[in-house]
Amino acid sequence: MSKKAILTVLGARPQFIKAAAVSRQFQKIEIPEIIVHTGQHFDKNMSDVFFKEMSIPSPQYNLKINSLSHGAMTGRMLEQLEEIILKETPSAVMVYGDTNSTLAGALAAVKQHVRVIHVEAGLRSFNMAMPEEVNRILTDRISNLLFCPTDTAVKNLKNEGYENFNAQIVKSGDVMQDAAYFYLDKAKSSSKIIERLGLTSDFVLATIHRQENTDDQTKLKQIIDGLNRINKEVRVVVPLHPRTQKILKSTSISTDFTIIEPVGYFDMLMLISNSKMVMTDSGGLQKEAFFFGKHCITLREQTEWVELVENGFNRLAGASSDAILNAFHEMSSKESNFNIDLYGNGKASEKIAQHLKSWL
Ligand code: UD1
Ligand code: UDP
Numbered sequence: 001m002s003k004k005a006i007l008t009v010l011g012a013r014p015q016f017i018k019a020a021a022v023s024r025q026f027q028k029i030e031i032p033e034i035i036v037h038t039g040q041h042f043d044k045n046m047s048d049v050f051f052k053e054m055s056i057p058s059p060q061y062n063l064k065i066n067s068l069s070h071g072a073m074t075g076r077m078l079e080q081l082e083e084i085i086l087k088e089t090p091s092a093v094m095v096y097g098d099t100n101s102t103l104a105g106a107l108a109a110v111k112q113h114v115r116v117i118h119v120e121a122g123l124r125s126f127n128m129a130m131p132e133e134v135n136r137i138l139t140d141r142i143s144n145l146l147f148c149p150t151d152t153a154v155k156n157l158k159n160e161g162y163e164n165f166n167a168q169i170v171k172s173g174d175v176m177q178d179a180a181y182f183y184l185d186k187a188k189s190s191s192k193i194i195e196r197l198g199l200t201s202d203f204v205l206a207t208i209h210r211q212e213n214t215d216d217q218t219k220l221k222q223i224i225d226g227l228n229r230i231n232k233e234v235r236v237v238v239p240l241h242p243r244t245q246k247i248l249k250s251t252s253i254s255t256d257f258t259i260i261e262p263v264g265y266f267d268m269l270m271l272i273s274n275s276k277m278v279m280t281d282s283g284g285l286q287k288e289a290f291f292f293g294k295h296c297i298t299l300r301e302q303t304e305w306v307e308l309v310e311n312g313f314n315r316l317a318g319a320s321s322d323a324i325l326n327a328f329h330e331m332s333s334k335e336s337n338f339n340i341d342l343y344g345n346g347k348a349s350e351k352i353a354q355h356l357k358s359w360l
Contacts, residue, residue: 004360005032006117007090007109009081010059011040011101013050014176014284017265018096018119020054021178025353031360033057034088038077038101039064043242049264054183070100070131077104085112091360092117092145097283098136110142119175119352121146122153123304130212132283143167145359147352149174149343152306168359172351173344176284180269180291181346187266194274197258202234204328205271206257206279209241213281213299217251219319220244223299224253226317226324227279231257233328234276239263277331279317279324286314293338295331297324307342 006026010019019035026033037059041047050056061084065076077100085093085108093109094117095102106116121140125133140146140157146169148154154171162169193199206227213219227236236257240248248255263271269288272278278289281299286308289296296314308314313336317327344351 005034005088005090006092006094006356006360007034007036007085007088007114008094009036009038009101009105009108010096011038011077012097012099013041013046013262014282015096015099015101016047016050016054016056017179017284018175020050020056021175021182021349022094022119022352023056024182025349027057029353029357031353031356034090035059035061036081036084036105037062038066038081038104040066040073040077040099040101042066043262045262045264046242053186053264053266054179074100074104074107077101078108081105081108082112085109085114090114094119095139096120098123098132098139100131100135102139103135106139106142115145116143117145117147117356118143119147119172120149120153122148122150122155122157122169124156125300125302125304127212127302130210140167141165145355146170147172147348147355149348150305150307170351170355172355173348174287175348175352176287177291177343178346178349179265180288183265184269184273187269191266191270193263193267193270197237197260199235199237199271199274201274202276203274204230204234204236204277204279205275206236206238207241207282207285208238208280208299209243210281210300211243213319214244214247216319217253220247220251221253222319222321223324224248224255225321226328228254228256229321229325230279230328236279237271237275239268239271277328279328287343289313290338290342293336295334295336297327297331299324311340311342312336313338 092115095105273292279297317323
């Protein structure tokens with residue numbers, strides 16, 4: 001194996017989408033890549049579908065590590081990733097975002113003195129109760145190259161003293177915008193989801209999966225109640241993450257809106273771009289709403305994507321049924337000009353690949 005190969009560690013749905021954009025650029029300029037799938041997400045509609053739709057190169061390894069507590073999952077990944085790094089001797093390890101797979105990949109690399117590249121560096125919610133916040137802070141701290149999606153992300157790192165660390169900060173823009181723009185035409189020509197569900201443009205697209213909401217019965221009940229109330233006015237469609245599906249099955253919380261299985265990326269692009277509004281606790285979906293000129297109500301108390309809130313595209317409603325309904329009414333009559341470049345306008349992955357060409 002070429003010494004110049006980057007070893008990319010992936011595991012969760014949003015990472016497949018981010019990697020699709022970057023791997024495509026690697027192929028264009030012939031940066032060799034070894035992909036390791038930790039197995040964190042494993043259902044066909046949470047993993048395989050993304051590799052197929054977006055022609056992501058098949059992983060050389062799949063560790064099949066999932067459905068464990070945070071410590072057990074991260075620990076087992078760390079152990080197996082170390083073995084792979086020792087065998088493959090990559091020139092660097094690349095990780096995306098803030099999942100347990102991200103932290104395990106970064107830790108395995110740094111312990112073997114292999115350089116770490118973090119895509120989507122510098123984001124902060126300032127809520128240390130979130131597993132994602134812990135993962136992203138630790139990953140940033142042991143990375144050598146930090147690709148930041150926004151000015152705020154760069155500022156966060158500077159505030160934490162990163163200019164004094166042995167790490168390079170690069171503002172790249174957001175690779176999810178590249179993916180959304182690149183795959184939209186393919187989605188339009190292949191997805192049938194709008195017809196299948198009989199949707200008009202008068203529907204709200206919602207997703208819920210964050211641990212802070214799903215594992216707190218009071219919060220989950222409030223969010224579901226908010227969506228039930230909105231569904232009386234306009235149809236609410238929810239592709240439901242397996243985490244939330246499992247939890248709802250074990251409770252008596254009842255749902256009146258349209259629940260569907262998680263969908264592939266192409267269906268998701270069609271759902272977002274045809275919706276009236278988006279409501280979510282997802283990180284990625286908040287930005288995708290903006291990419292397609294849709295207002296978003298975020299079902300959390302904080303967001304890492306503060307520029308969306310500052311520009312009035314996004315409202316934080318937390319997990320309160322009343323606040324969600326009020327935000328829906330307010331946003332329904334709001335007009336916004338979404339024509340502003342917050343995330344690099346689809347050029348982030350090209351920037352990343354070009355930077356790596358000389359950095360590696
Ligand atoms: C993880 C990330 C979160 C990210 C999300 C993207 C961490 C700490 N969390 O959360 O930041 O927003 O992915 O979707 O890494 N499950 C299935 N089938 C699957 C995948 C998961 O049934 O294909 C089940 C698991 O068995 C588990 C639950 O969903 O019971 C949660 O999965 P897990 O990977 O631990 O965390 P996510 O909630 O997916
Ligand atoms: N997504 C998808 N199908 C779904 C739900 C989400 O393709 O049923 C996509 C969504 O469009 C976005 C990404 O998955 O690109 C976001 O992943 P998720 O919400 O799971 O994670 P987060 O961004 O919160 O980490």
